[in-house]
Amino acid sequence: MSVHKEIRKVTTHRLAEMKARGEKISMLTSYDYSMAQLVDEAGVDVILVGDSASNVMAGNQTTLPITLDQMIYHGKSVVNAVERALVVVDLPFGSYQGNSKKALSTAIRIMKETATDAVKLEGGSEVIESVERILSAGIPVMGHLGLMPQSINKFGTYSVRAREEAEAEKLLTDAKLLEEAGCFAVVLEKIPAELGETVSKSLTIPIIGIGAGGGVDGQVLVIHDMLGITQQFSPRFLRRYHNLAAEIKGAVGHYIEDVKSGGFPNEKEQY
Numbered sequence: 222m223s224v225h226k227e228i229r230k231v232t233t234h235r236l237a238e239m240k241a242r243g244e245k246i247s248m249l250t251s252y253d254y255s256m257a258q259l260v261d262e263a264g265v266d267v268i269l270v271g272d273s274a275s276n277v278m279a280g281n282q283t284t285l286p287i288t289l290d291q292m293i294y295h296g297k298s299v300v301n302a303v304e305r306a307l308v309v310v311d312l313p314f315g316s317y318q319g320n321s322k323k324a325l326s327t328a329i330r331i332m333k334e335t336a337t338d339a340v341k342l343e344g345g346s347e348v349i350e351s352v353e354r355i356l357s358a359g360i361p362v363m364g365h366l367g368l369m370p371q372s373i374n375k376f377g378t379y380s381v382r383a384r385e386e387a388e389a390e391k392l393l394t395d396a397k398l399l400e401e402a403g404c405f406a407v408v409l410e411k412i413p414a415e416l417g418e419t420v421s422k423s424l425t426i427p428i429i430g431i432g433a434g435g436g437v438d439g440q441v442l443v444i445h446d447m448l449g450i451t452q453q454f455s456p457r458f459l460r461r462y463h464n465l466a467a468e469i470k471g472a473v474g475h476y477i478e479d480v481k482s483g484g485f486p487n488e489k490e491q492y
């Protein structure tokens with residue numbers, strides 16, 4: 222008799238329940254099938270196919286160049302691997318701002334072609350029409366406030382956001398607007414911990430932080446950063462759980478030595 226393990230898929234409803242009972246939500250990015258399979262099997266709650274793929278997968282300086290077709294490619298690769306986690310795909314820069322009809326058709330393409338569970342987009346009042354139109358089609362939306370990498374050219378730096386009262390107030394108002402519109406969660410990036418906690422306490426939907434302190438309802442990191450694959454990027458909020466760069470370089474170096482010395486393949490590794 223085979224023992225079949227029942228997998229209970231994470232839903233937006235389950236995330237709301239987790240916040241209600243005070244259970245923190247774990248979220249990580251993934252962009253490809255093999256990594257997503259490992260991350261899902263490890264038990265993470267949410268997998269974000271972030272537009273940070275533009276940086277860590279394609280080597281671009283910003284998230285702006287990544288295209289909708291490229292996001293769909295990454296989204297589908299991740300969805301193919303995932304059995305348990307809720308999958309969220311980022312809407313890329315230029316595919317939703319200033320035109321809610323375009324935003325809806327972008328979100329529908331992503332849903333149809335990747336079979337993701339939800340989408341994420343950056344901004345508050347400026348994009349609320351787009352948010353509402355996507356939600357009206359029954360597509361779950363995650364918001365993203367604070368440091369919004371798609372607006373890097375407006376701000377000019379990746380420094381901590383909403384330190385000033387006016388910006389902090391706008392952030393809280395925007396978060397409430399996203400909740401009222403029907404978003405199921407909001408990511409807050411690189412803001413003071415106190416503000417993160419205030420937003421989390423003011424909203425009933427889960428608030429997921431990246432550099433937003435410990436008072437929010439969950440945490441998200443870019444997988445390449447937390448595994449120590451990326452080496453140049455070291456913001457204060459980043460905890461590296463491994464030094465995979467050193468391990469990969471060590472293993473590749475060992476392989477090169479074996480090839481050069483004729484030690485690979487050995488007798489058993491050939492036909």
Ligand code: KIV
Nearest residue numbers: 250271272273408441
């Ligand atoms: O694209 C991304 O990886 C993100 C996270 C940093 C939240 O939006």
